[in-house]
Amino acid sequence: MNYTSLSDYFKSTYHTKVYKLSLSSGCSCPNRDGKIATGGCTFCSAGGSGDFAAPFTDIEDQLRFAKEKVDGKFSKSIPKEERRYFAYFQSYTNTYGDPQRLKGLYERVLQEPDILGLSIGTRPDCISEEMLGILAELNRKKPIWVELGLQTIKEESAKRIRRGYELPVFEETYRRLKEANLTVVVHLILGLPGESEGDMKDSVSYLARMLSPGDGVKLQLLHVLKGTKLAEEYEEEPFHILTLEEYTRLVVDALRILPENLVIHRITGDGPKSLLIEPKWSGDKKRVLNTLNQAIKNAVREESPTA
Numbered sequence: 001m002n003y004t005s006l007s008d009y010f011k012s013t014y015h016t017k018v019y020k021l022s023l024s025s026g027c028s029c030p031n032r033d034g035k036i037a038t039g040g041c042t043f044c045s046a047g048g049s050g051d052f053a054a055p056f057t058d059i060e061d062q063l064r065f066a067k068e069k070v071d072g073k074f075s076k077s078i079p080k081e082e083r084r085y086f087a088y089f090q091s092y093t094n095t096y097g098d099p100q101r102l103k104g105l106y107e108r109v110l111q112e113p114d115i116l117g118l119s120i121g122t123r124p125d126c127i128s129e130e131m132l133g134i135l136a137e138l139n140r141k142k143p144i145w146v147e148l149g150l151q152t153i154k155e156e157s158a159k160r161i162r163r164g165y166e167l168p169v170f171e172e173t174y175r176r177l178k179e180a181n182l183t184v185v186v187h188l189i190l191g192l193p194g195e196s197e198g199d200m201k202d203s204v205s206y207l208a209r210m211l212s213p214g215d216g217v218k219l220q221l222l223h224v225l226k227g228t229k230l231a232e233e234y235e236e237e238p239f240h241i242l243t244l245e246e247y248t249r250l251v252v253d254a255l256r257i258l259p260e261n262l263v264i265h266r267i268t269g270d271g272p273k274s275l276l277i278e279p280k281w282s283g284d285k286k287r288v289l290n291t292l293n294q295a296i297k298n299a300v301r302e303e304s305p306t307a
């Protein structure tokens with residue numbers, strides 16, 4: 001079993017450590033502001049699935065703040081002028097707004113010589129032709145990744161979490177993004193209510209067949225967070241919460257299914273501890289990462305005993 005992590009990808013492409021800067025574009029989300037619905041996806045917290053992003057303020061301030069936040073992670077031997085970043089617009093729907101305003105904002109960020117590219121989180125039903133043209137143009141300057149929260153391919157689950165679009169919408173947008181030469185990163189959530197392990201693996205296998213080399217996958221653990229519709233649902237009728245053992249097995253199986261030419265951007269989520277209801281074990285991030293990394297190492301060793 002071989003897989004390419006995001007840090008492997010950064011190292012082999014840029015020959016240095018690269019950290020992501022969490023930024024805000026000031027966009028809302030049509031699944032929350034009434035254009036599609038008002039409640040949002042049931043698992044989505046007030047932060048719009050980007051609880052660690054900087055608030056929307058002047059972009060210069062955001063960049064300074066976000067760099068200060070990650071700079072401690074760089075080895076002291078890397079001087080400031082050699083540090084490299086990828087800008088990440090995570091929360092809400094970052095193609096949902098005035099395209100020209102967003103163009104200016106993204107261009108401004110890409111002007112920074114230490115920023116290697118942009119990762120833009122959005123929904124597949126929110127990329128107009130004008131926005132697509134802007135993204136394709138920016139991508140000719142520096143890499144632009146478009147992140148789509150698919151979460152599952154099972155329509156019943158998509159309805160239950162109120163995702164607000166059906167699978168063909170994702171497929172059509174994926175086709176348009178690839179035609180425009182953009183890199184696509186797809187998010188899946190493992191542990192959605194009512195899904196069996198088989199359902200989750202079906203979503204993983206679907207991406208294994210569909211995505212192109214260089215595209216990415218983010219595997220996220222379902223978090224039940226305070227203040228969400230999912231928390232109400234869970235309180236009224238508790239559903240199965242994955243154990244750490246089950247989650248670990250699913251991640252290892254997913255890495256076996258996904259081809260090595262895809263980039264695995266993440267193998268777990270990071271819901272804020274102050275809002276976490278379940279799974280409680282996910283609050284101990286160190287233990288979770290150690291368990292996952294050890295299980296992955298074991299699986300690699302079992303499949304290639306010389307590794």
Ligand code: SF4
Nearest residue numbers: 029040041044048092
């Ligand atoms: S599309 Fe994203 S921001 Fe909008 S409600 Fe769903 S998870 Fe939240």
